[in-house]
Amino acid sequence: MEKLRIGVIGAAGRMGQEVLRTLANDSRFELALAVDSHHVGESVHQFTNGQGPNIEIGAKTGAGLDNAPCDAIVDFTTPTSAAQHAISAIKRKVAPVIGTTGMSDVDQREIAALCRETGTPALYAPNFAVGAVLMMKFSQMAAKYFPDAEIIELHHEKKEDSPSGTAMLTAELISAARTKDPIRRRGGIVKVEGARGGTHKDVPIHSIRLPGFVAHQRVIFGSPGETLTLQHDSMDRTSFMEGVKLCLLEVRTLTGFVIGMDKILFRT
Numbered sequence: 332m333e334k335l336r337i338g339v340i341g342a343a344g345r346m347g348q349e350v351l352r353t354l355a356n357d358s359r360f361e362l363a364l365a366v367d368s369h370h371v372g373e374s375v376h377q378f379t380n381g382q383g384p385n386i387e388i389g390a391k392t393g394a395g396l397d398n399a400p401c402d403a404i405v406d407f408t409t410p411t412s413a414a415q416h417a418i419s420a421i422k423r424k425v426a427p428v429i430g431t432t433g434m435s436d437v438d439q440r441e442i443a444a445l446c447r448e449t450g451t452p453a454l455y456a457p458n459f460a461v462g463a464v465l466m467m468k469f470s471q472m473a474a475k476y477f478p479d480a481e482i483i484e485l486h487h488e489k490k491e492d493s494p495s496g497t498a499m500l501t502a503e504l505i506s507a508a509r510t511k512d513p514i515r516r517r518g519g520i521v522k523v524e525g526a527r528g529g530t531h532k533d534v535p536i537h538s539i540r541l542p543g544f545v546a547h548q549r550v551i552f553g554s555p556g557e558t559l560t561l562q563h564d565s566m567d568r569t570s571f572m573e574g575v576k577l578c579l580l581e582v583r584t585l586t587g588f589v590i591g592m593d594k595i596l597f598r599t
């Protein structure tokens with residue numbers, strides 16, 4: 332089987348480094364391109380203990396893809412730059428797997444339009460952990476019977492966007508699956524602004540940012556006399572790697588701009 336040629340964008344970051352190590356240890360993939368705004372001109376071998384191809388980190392995605400054609404890229408950068416990297420890839424008919432969370436709706440619409448125009452697929456997966464995708468699926472099932480839910484998501488202190496992409500998507504899935512309206516408790520005495528969290532699709536979300544956490548989420552459903560709590564914990568970044576590999580292997584079989592790894596995990 333021919334190896335899939337992969338570009339890693341954000342290669343020197345926390346997730347990027349983990350992806351480099353993962354690809355270097357899997358014979359189905361070949362690292363063809365590494366891009367980051369840090370460590371430009373340096374070898375990726377410093378992150379892979381000398382394993383895999385000895386590639387120099389470049390500064391630009393588009394120019395990088397022109398020199399080193401890829402089958403797919405995976406992006407772990409920032410919400411503002413991820414869309415530009417995806418667009419550079421799609422214009423070159425390279426399928427992007429976007430792991431960066433917090434992209435704007437406008438950017439997502441632009442990517443979707445370009446996918447349609449070029450016939451190139453793209454996948455945005457706010458969470459690559461299989462357990463987290465199952466938590467979202469179970470939340471969808473529970474929302475049919477429990478319209479009242481709140482989300483607590485906990486991440487490391489360096490995470491840029493709040494709420495997390497996983498919490499946003501979970502709220503959207505809960506909202507779409509509800510068969511009854513949730514209780515909307517207006518007013519009340521709120522002594523500290525934000526104490527009740529923010530609300531997306533009528534689901535309150537509470538974002539906690541503290542050192543020590545990686546990526547965690549609790550979805551609490553309440554109904555008279557009972558509660559149901561779904562909890563997922565990513566203890567370290569290896570939890571995302573099976574999902575990253577699955578998405579890289581499958582992204583080119585998708586059509587258009589697809590949101591969520593569930594579309595791959597649960598496809599029939």
Ligand code: NAP
Binds near residue numbers: 342343346367412
């Ligand atoms: P990080 O450690 O800050 O890494 C991001 C890397 O990308 C940094 O080295 C950064 O360099 C670089 N970068 C930023 N803008 C760039 C650009 N325009 N071109 C090239 N490189 C650029 O962050 P992280 O913890 O790896 O997380 C990255 C993203 O992945 C976040 O949005 C996070 O929420 C998301 N994430 C998603 C999942 C998932 O399962 N989907 C899991 C974990 C994290 P500078 O420091 O110079 O900016």
